[in-house]
Amino acid sequence: MSAPALHPLFTSHFDEVIARNPGEKEFHQAVYEVMSSLSPIAGRVPEYAQWSIMQRICEPERQIIFRVPWTTDTGEVQINRGFRVEFNSALGPYKGGLRFHPSVNLSIIKFLGFEQVFKNSLTGMPIGGGKGGSDFDPKGRSDQEIMRFCQSFMTELYRHIGEYTDVPAGDIGVGGRELGYLFGQYKRITNSYESGVLTGKGLSWGGSQVRTEATGYGTVFFAQEMLKEKGESLDGKTVVVSGSGNVATYAVEKIHQFGGKVIAVSDSGGYVVDEDGIDLKLLQEIKEVQRGRLTDYAEAKGGAVRHVENGAIWDVACDVALPCATQNELSEEHAHALVKNGVQLVAEGANMPCVPGGVEVFREAGVLYAPGKASNAGGVATSALEMQQNASRDSWGFEETEARLEDIMRDIHRNCVETADEFDAPGDYVTGANLAGYIKVADAMVAQGVI
Incomplete structure (x- = not known):
C-alpha cells in the first residue's frame, strides 16, 4: 500500500522540492506527508496552495553545516559534522532540538525541522521551527570526551543562536549532561547568563519542571x-x-x-x-x-x-x-x-x-x-513554558506546569478535531493536524510580506 496521492495542484510543487533537494529521502517523505493532506484547501482556499507560499515553507531560511573537531581520552583527533537548520521564524524564534546520533545527516535534520514548524504552530506558542545536531555518537564515550565534543560544537553554534533568535533543546543523544556542557560553553564564550538560549536545562540552573517528562x-x-x-x-x-x-x-x-x-x-x-x-x-x-x-x-x-x-x-x-x-x-x-x-x-x-x-x-x-x-508536541510546548519562566525570572511547580502541559495537549487535540471537521475529514487527525499547522504558518508568512 502506498501513501495517498497528491492533489494535481501539488504534484509539480513536490517535484520541485525533489529537484531542489536531491537524495534527501527523509525530507521528501515529510514534505509529501504534509502536501498529501492539503487537498481540501486546494478548492476551498486556493491561495494557501500557491507555490509562492509553499515554496517558502519548504525552503529553510538558513542551513548551517560546520566541522566539529575534538580529541578522545587517548589524544586522537576526531572530526564530526554539525548541523543547524533554521527553517521558519514566521511565528517566533527558531525552536527545536539537537540530535547526536551516527545517522544524522542534512536530510534528517531538514525533515525534523520541517515537522517542527507545524508542531510548534499547533502548540499555540510563539515559536518557529528549527532542528540541529551532529553525526557524533555519545554511546560508549566518557564524560570527558562528551564534554570536549559539546564544547567544540557550541564554539561554532553559539554565533547562530540566542533567546530571540534560535533556541535549541535536547533530542536523541542530547540529555541533561550534554545540555549542561553546551550551556556552560555558551555562557563562557558570550560572558552572559542567557538562560533562555537553551531549554531542557537542569532545574538548579534555569530548567523547568516536567520538561524531562x-x-x-x-x-x-x-x-x-x-x-x-x-x-x-x-x-x-x-x-x-x-x-x-x-x-x-x-x-x-x-x-x-x-x-x-x-x-x-x-x-x-x-x-x-x-x-x-x-x-x-x-x-x-x-x-x-x-x-x-x-x-x-x-x-x-x-x-x-x-x-x-x-x-x-x-x-x-x-x-x-x-x-x-x-x-x-x-x-x-x-x-x-x-x-x-x-x-x-x-x-x-x-x-x-x-x-x-x-x-x-x-x-x-x-x-x-x-x-x-x-x-508529541508536549516536549516543545514545555520548552516554550521554560522560555516563559526564564524571561520572567520565575519558576513554576511540577503540578502547575503539568496542568499547563495537559491544557496545551487538550487544545491541540481540539484544534485537530475541529479543523478536520471543518474540511470534511471527521476523525482524521493527519488532515486536521497538517491543515491547522499549515494555515497558521501560511497566514503569518503572507502578513509579513515576501521575506
Missing part, C-alpha cells in the same frame, strides 16, 4: 483525549511502547497513572514482554543509571519476562501502540500485524516513526492514528 506525558495526554472522543479511556488498556529512552519511559509512567498497562518496550537490541506490566523503577535504573540494555532488565526479572532479540515489538498484541523510538521504525508490514492483533489506537511519540504505507493501513482500518506533530 513532557514528550512522553504529552503523547499519553493526547491519546487519552482521542479515546475520550470515542467515550473510552486508557484505563484497562494494554499498551506497547517502542523505545526505552526518555520519551518511552515517561509515556510508560503516565499510562500506568491512567490505569493502562504497558506490556512491552524495546531498544536497538530487541524488546521485552512483561505481561505483569513493565516495572518502571527497574527500567529507569537499568537505562538511566546503569546505562544498560533490556537484556539486563530480562535478567533482573528472571523467568517472568520474555526477551526477543532483534524482533519487531509490533508483533505483540495490544490495544494501544505508541512508537517512541525513531523515524520509520513502524513499517507497513508492522501496521498490518498491529491491525490483525486488534490495535485500536496509534499515537506517535517519536518524529515520523510510521512509514507512509503504514499510516494508510491504520487509516483504512479505522484505527485512531495521531501524527507526531500533534501527539
Whole structure:
C-alpha cells in the first residue's frame, strides 16, 4: 500500500522540492506527508496552495553545516559534522532540538525541522521551527570526551543562536549532561547568563519542571483525549511502547497513572514482554543509571519476562501502540500485524516513526492514528513554558506546569478535531493536524510580506 496521492495542484510543487533537494529521502517523505493532506484547501482556499507560499515553507531560511573537531581520552583527533537548520521564524524564534546520533545527516535534520514548524504552530506558542545536531555518537564515550565534543560544537553554534533568535533543546543523544556542557560553553564564550538560549536545562540552573517528562506525558495526554472522543479511556488498556529512552519511559509512567498497562518496550537490541506490566523503577535504573540494555532488565526479572532479540515489538498484541523510538521504525508490514492483533489506537511519540504505507493501513482500518506533530508536541510546548519562566525570572511547580502541559495537549487535540471537521475529514487527525499547522504558518508568512 502506498501513501495517498497528491492533489494535481501539488504534484509539480513536490517535484520541485525533489529537484531542489536531491537524495534527501527523509525530507521528501515529510514534505509529501504534509502536501498529501492539503487537498481540501486546494478548492476551498486556493491561495494557501500557491507555490509562492509553499515554496517558502519548504525552503529553510538558513542551513548551517560546520566541522566539529575534538580529541578522545587517548589524544586522537576526531572530526564530526554539525548541523543547524533554521527553517521558519514566521511565528517566533527558531525552536527545536539537537540530535547526536551516527545517522544524522542534512536530510534528517531538514525533515525534523520541517515537522517542527507545524508542531510548534499547533502548540499555540510563539515559536518557529528549527532542528540541529551532529553525526557524533555519545554511546560508549566518557564524560570527558562528551564534554570536549559539546564544547567544540557550541564554539561554532553559539554565533547562530540566542533567546530571540534560535533556541535549541535536547533530542536523541542530547540529555541533561550534554545540555549542561553546551550551556556552560555558551555562557563562557558570550560572558552572559542567557538562560533562555537553551531549554531542557537542569532545574538548579534555569530548567523547568516536567520538561524531562513532557514528550512522553504529552503523547499519553493526547491519546487519552482521542479515546475520550470515542467515550473510552486508557484505563484497562494494554499498551506497547517502542523505545526505552526518555520519551518511552515517561509515556510508560503516565499510562500506568491512567490505569493502562504497558506490556512491552524495546531498544536497538530487541524488546521485552512483561505481561505483569513493565516495572518502571527497574527500567529507569537499568537505562538511566546503569546505562544498560533490556537484556539486563530480562535478567533482573528472571523467568517472568520474555526477551526477543532483534524482533519487531509490533508483533505483540495490544490495544494501544505508541512508537517512541525513531523515524520509520513502524513499517507497513508492522501496521498490518498491529491491525490483525486488534490495535485500536496509534499515537506517535517519536518524529515520523510510521512509514507512509503504514499510516494508510491504520487509516483504512479505522484505527485512531495521531501524527507526531500533534501527539508529541508536549516536549516543545514545555520548552516554550521554560522560555516563559526564564524571561520572567520565575519558576513554576511540577503540578502547575503539568496542568499547563495537559491544557496545551487538550487544545491541540481540539484544534485537530475541529479543523478536520471543518474540511470534511471527521476523525482524521493527519488532515486536521497538517491543515491547522499549515494555515497558521501560511497566514503569518503572507502578513509579513515576501521575506
